[in-house]
Amino acid sequence: MIESxxxxxxxxxxxxxxxxxxxxxxxxxxxxxxxTIGNMQVYSVxxxxxxxxxxKLAPAHFNQPMVKGAPVVLTxxxxxxxxxxxxxxxxxxxxxxxxxxxxxxxxxxxxxxxxFCTLAEDAGLGICYLGTxxxxxxxxxxxxxxxxxxxxxxxxxxxxxDECPSLVDRLPIEAIVHExxxxxxxxxxxxxxxAYKESLPENKQFIAENNKETLAQVxxxxxxxxxxxxxxxxxxxxxxxxxGFIL
Amino acid sequence: MIESxxxxxxxxxxxxxxxxxxxxxxxxxxxxxxxTIGNMQVYSVxxxxxxxxxxKLAPAHFNQPMVKGAPVVLTxxxxxxxxxxxxxxxxxxxxxxxxxxxxxxxxxxxxxxxxFCTLAEDAGLGICYLGTxxxxxxxxxxxxxxxxxxxxxxxxxxxxxDECPSLVDRLPIEAIVHExxxxxxxxxxxxxxxAYKESLPENKQFIAENNKETLAQVxxxxxxxxxxxxxxxxxxxxxxxxxGFIL
Numbered sequence: 001m002i003e004s005x006x007x008x009x010x011x012x013x014x015x016x017x018x019x020x021x022x023x024x025x026x027x028x029x030x031x032x033x034x035x036t037i038g039n040m041q042v043y044s045v046x047x048x049x050x051x052x053x054x055x056k057l058a059p060a061h062f063n064q065p066m067v068k069g070a071p072v073v074l075t076x077x078x079x080x081x082x083x084x085x086x087x088x089x090x091x092x093x094x095x096x097x098x099x100x101x102x103x104x105x106x107x108x109x110x111x112x113x114x115x116f117c118t119l120a121e122d123a124g125l126g127i128c129y130l131g132t133x134x135x136x137x138x139x140x141x142x143x144x145x146x147x148x149x150x151x152x153x154x155x156x157x158x159x160x161x162d163e164c165p166s167l168v169d170r171l172p173i174e175a176i177v178h179e180x181x182x183x184x185x186x187x188x189x190x191x192x193x194x195a196y197k198e199s200l201p202e203n204k205q206f207i208a209e210n211n212k213e214t215l216a217q218v219x220x221x222x223x224x225x226x227x228x229x230x231x232x233x234x235x236x237x238x239x240x241x242x243x244g245f246i247l
Numbered sequence: 248m249i250e251s252x253x254x255x256x257x258x259x260x261x262x263x264x265x266x267x268x269x270x271x272x273x274x275x276x277x278x279x280x281x282x283t284i285g286n287m288q289v290y291s292v293x294x295x296x297x298x299x300x301x302x303k304l305a306p307a308h309f310n311q312p313m314v315k316g317a318p319v320v321l322t323x324x325x326x327x328x329x330x331x332x333x334x335x336x337x338x339x340x341x342x343x344x345x346x347x348x349x350x351x352x353x354x355x356x357x358x359x360x361x362x363f364c365t366l367a368e369d370a371g372l373g374i375c376y377l378g379t380x381x382x383x384x385x386x387x388x389x390x391x392x393x394x395x396x397x398x399x400x401x402x403x404x405x406x407x408x409d410e411c412p413s414l415v416d417r418l419p420i421e422a423i424v425h426e427x428x429x430x431x432x433x434x435x436x437x438x439x440x441x442a443y444k445e446s447l448p449e450n451k452q453f454i455a456e457n458n459k460e461t462l463a464q465v466x467x468x469x470x471x472x473x474x475x476x477x478x479x480x481x482x483x484x485x486x487x488x489x490x491g492f493i494l
Contacts, residue, residue: 002369005362008280029420033255034361035376038470041418046425053427077429082422083466085432086441090463095473099480103381107401110354111376114281114361115252122249129282129358134350145428154354171288173276175329178293180300181392182324185332194333216337219330223285226342233346 004122009167011126012066014159019072019125024158027123031116036108042080042101043109043153045116046144048073053143060139061132061155070157075133075140076113078105080149080245096149102245109153117156126161129154135232137239148244169197251369256414258373259313261406266319266372271405274370278363283355289348290356290400291326292363293391294319300390307386308379308402317404322380322387323360325352327396327492343396349492356400364403373408376401382479384486395491416444 028045036042048054049072057075058067067073080101084094095101117127133140133155140152175193185193197203203215210218220226240246275292283289295301296319304322305314314320327348331341342348364374380387380402387399422440432440444450450462457465467473487493 002277002366005280005366006277010282025420025424028424030249030253032417032420032423033252035257035364035374037376037378038466039415039417040466040471041423044423044425044429046427046429048427050427082432082437082440086437087463087467089434089437090461092461092463092467093473094467095471095476098473098476099483100381100476101471101480103483104378106353107357107378107381110357111361111364114358115365117282117358118362118365119249119252127282129284131284131351131354134347134354143428144425147429147431150429168286170279170286173272173279176279176288176291177272177275178291178391180293180295180297181390182291182293182394182397184394185329187336190329190333190336193329214337214339216334216339219285219287220334220339220341224287224342224348226340226345229342229345229347233348236346236350 005118007167008121009126009165010128011159011161011163012128012157013161013163014066014070014126014157015162017071017160019158019160023123024072027116027119031112031119034111034115036112037104040083041108042078042083042105043112044077044079044082044150046075046077048075056143057140060136060143061130062135064130064132066128066130066157070159072158074156074158075144075152076109076154076156077146078102078109078151078153080105081147084149097244099240099246102151102240106151106153113154113156120158124160125158128157130157134236137236138242141239141243146243151240151243151245169200171197252365254414255368256373256412257375258406258408258410258412259375259404260408260410261317261373261404262409264318264407266405266407270370271319274363274366278359278366281358281362283359284351287330288355289325289327289330289352290359291324291329291397293322293324295322303390304387307383307390308377309382311377311379313375313377313404317406319405321403321405322391322399323356323401323403324393325349325356325398325400327352328394331396344491346487346493349398349487353398353400360401360403367405371407372405375404377404381483384483385489388486388490393490398487398490398492416447418444
């Protein structure tokens with residue numbers, strides 16, 4: 001499995017082949033061995049196989065073709081609803097309608113998601129994370145009928161790979177690791193750490209295609225803009241309120 | 248590695264044996280193959296080996312003995328500082344001082360953390376997640392000198408296991424999975440899904456020790472109370488503001 005982690009690629013094109021429901025269930029079940037805060041397991045997953053449901057979900061994910069193209073779409077959710085219901089039925093007063101509990105549940109949900117992905121890839125399946133789950137949470141909540149204290153955190157498309165894209169570059173590990181305390185980045189360090197990424201032909205092409213001067217500008221001006229981020233931040237707060245995680 | 252995932256336990260007691268720095272570096276490096284939003288890798292990790300630093304960190308983690316007892320403590324952080332610095336040095340205006348970017352970076356950091364844990368456990372190491380990283384973020388930020396746009400998200404203690412605790416129970420997979428849309432839990436479903444957990448002798452003992460009527464009350468009245476959650480929610484917002492992720 002180390003090899004499957006070392007050589008993993010996100011897969012966006014899938015074979016026209018179902019994912020056996022028993023296999024999926026096994027993987028989701030084994031994944032639950034992951035750590036969980038206080039053994040509360042404050043997460044859920046909604047499995048989408050139905051073509052009509054995928055059609056409905058697609059716009060929430062900016063119509064990325066994987067949503068309709070994958071045999072399975074999984075929406076992993078932070079979920080304090082189940083736990084709170086249990087408390088209510090056991091003469092206990094749940095206190096989880098707050099931001100701290102959202103963060104605890106989001107943590108649980110994300111490490112569960114990643115554990116699932118590792119197992120799925122080891123079983124020969126391919127996955128792609130769609131960050132869009134938290135960009136348009138309202139739409140997803142409505143389509144999947146998520147009650148209060150449930151919030152979509154990560155969407156994964158899943159299926160048998162029908163492509164083998166090349167390995168994507170990563171920063172050298174010195175970019176990520178700090179010994180004992182955080183050593184802030186000087187210009188010289190940034191130059192060195194980003195040199196390889198900036199040297200890649202595909203990234204140079206990316207700059208040209210977007211008519212920009214630097215790769216960083218492709219991110220700030222096109223892909224992850226301040227304007228979009230600020231709009232989505234507002235929306236995220238609004239939806240956290242709607243779902244009962246913020247007063 | 249499936250076996251190491253199936254049989255994993257959180258490890259809180261470690262052998263008096265160092266974790267080889269090269270091995271740790273390899274694991275942290277391989278873990279970075281995990282998916283990352285837009286290939287931005289908006290996370291960092293601070294490695295604590297120094298006894299004095301562990302001593303300082305311990306109170307932030309409510310003096311859980313693993314902090315001083317583990318050869319290595321890892322603090323995984325959401326980090327938009329490095330990426331923003333890169334933007335600034337490349338004539339691009341970063342727009343990541345907002346809540347959406349915090350959530351993107353937290354997601355990146357958490358799935359990276361989990362990928363690291365899987366690899367570490369497969370290499371024979373034991374880990375324990377400390378949820379406390381987000382309970383007392385200010386203290387951690389100060390001790391590790393985290394600049395703006397960096398936020399501690401998960402702390403892991405790491406070392407060679409000196410215990411083999413029994414496997415902890417998990418809910419049946421039907422508790423977690425919803426087909427096509429979220430099917431809310433009736434009292435009957437809750438009774439069924441929690442029956443095994445409630446039948447366990449260790450959980451019955453837990454109720455007795457805490458002088459409660461139900462297991463749920465141990466959570467709501469002792470372990471994860473509304474009062475603590477509300478206090479920590481306020482604190483979390485305050486610290487997100489301090490680190491520049493909320494206006």
